[in-house]
Amino acid sequence: MSNFQTLIKERRSVYTLGAHVKLTQDEITKILQSCLKNAPSAFNSQSTRMIVLYDKSYHAFWHMVEQTLRKIVPDDKFEATKQRIASFDAGVGTVLFFEDENVIQSLKERMPIYEDRFTIWAEHANAMVQYMVWDALAEQNIGASLQHYNPLIDEGVYQMFDVPKTWRLVAQMPFGSKEKVPNPKTFEPIENRFKVFV
Numbered sequence: 488m489s490n491f492q493t494l495i496k497e498r499r500s501v502y503t504l505g506a507h508v509k510l511t512q513d514e515i516t517k518i519l520q521s522c523l524k525n526a527p528s529a530f531n532s533q534s535t536r537m538i539v540l541y542d543k544s545y546h547a548f549w550h551m552v553e554q555t556l557r558k559i560v561p562d563d564k565f566e567a568t569k570q571r572i573a574s575f576d577a578g579v580g581t582v583l584f585f586e587d588e589n590v591i592q593s594l595k596e597r598m599p600i601y602e603d604r605f606t607i608w609a610e611h612a613n614a615m616v617q618y619m620v621w622d623a624l625a626e627q628n629i630g631a632s633l634q635h636y637n638p639l640i641d642e643g644v645y646q647m648f649d650v651p652k653t654w655r656l657v658a659q660m661p662f663g664s665k666e667k668v669p670n671p672k673t674f675e676p677i678e679n680r681f682k683v684f685v
């Protein structure tokens with residue numbers, strides 16, 4: 488099996504994170520930048536934006552998520568929420584993925600024939616970057632998961648990190664050392680999902 492096939496098999500949602508990562512923040516940042524730079528996008532529009540949080544910013548972010556959820560999660564469910572957030576906060580960083588609505592709007596104006604497509608293509612492009620990052624982290628033996636606390640946390644993110652208002656938060660990816668092996672995954676029969684015609 489090629490390295491790539493092994494990698495895509497081994498990438499999993501890793502929720503129980505730790506701080507035992509060998510790479511430096513600079514090394515991780517370079518990997519993330521390379522994913523963002525080289526990812527495909529509709530008309531090479533490059534509308535995806537990323538912020539990576541480490542150290543103080545990272546812990547402050549998860550604290551804000553916890554405080555935000557505290558206001559809406561019922562008391563009897565909050566302990567589980569708190570533990571989940573603590574497991575993300577125990578890692579080494581979090582990537583925030585955004586789409587820049589300015590870029591999407593200008594594409595719509597320049598190419599009205601695709602007006603109703605650009606938003607969905609931007610979502611596709613964003614997902615491609617997310618997946619590249621997830622694989623690139625897995626390649627370094629760094630565990631990660633994909634989270635969607637937006638739009639609940641949008642205001643908090645704008646305030647904390649001086650994010651341009653045209654950047655729309657799409658997803659969050661906490662990462663760190665893998666402290667628990669994920670449960671085995673179940674698969675739909677591939678023949679129900681895939682057809683070949685010759």
Ligand SMILES: Cc1cc2nc3c(=O)[nH]c(=O)nc-3n(C[C@H](O)[C@H](O)[C@H](O)COP(=O)(O)O)c2cc1C
Pocket residue numbers: 498499500501632633634635636669672
């Ligand atoms: C579009 C998309 C949205 C997801 N949203 C979440 C999420 O909000 N929270 C979460 O814990 N996992 C989320 N996941 C992770 C999936 O639950 C996970 O990928 C799936 O169960 C397969 O497990 P694996 O990642 O270990 O292969 C999301 C995955 C995708 C592709």
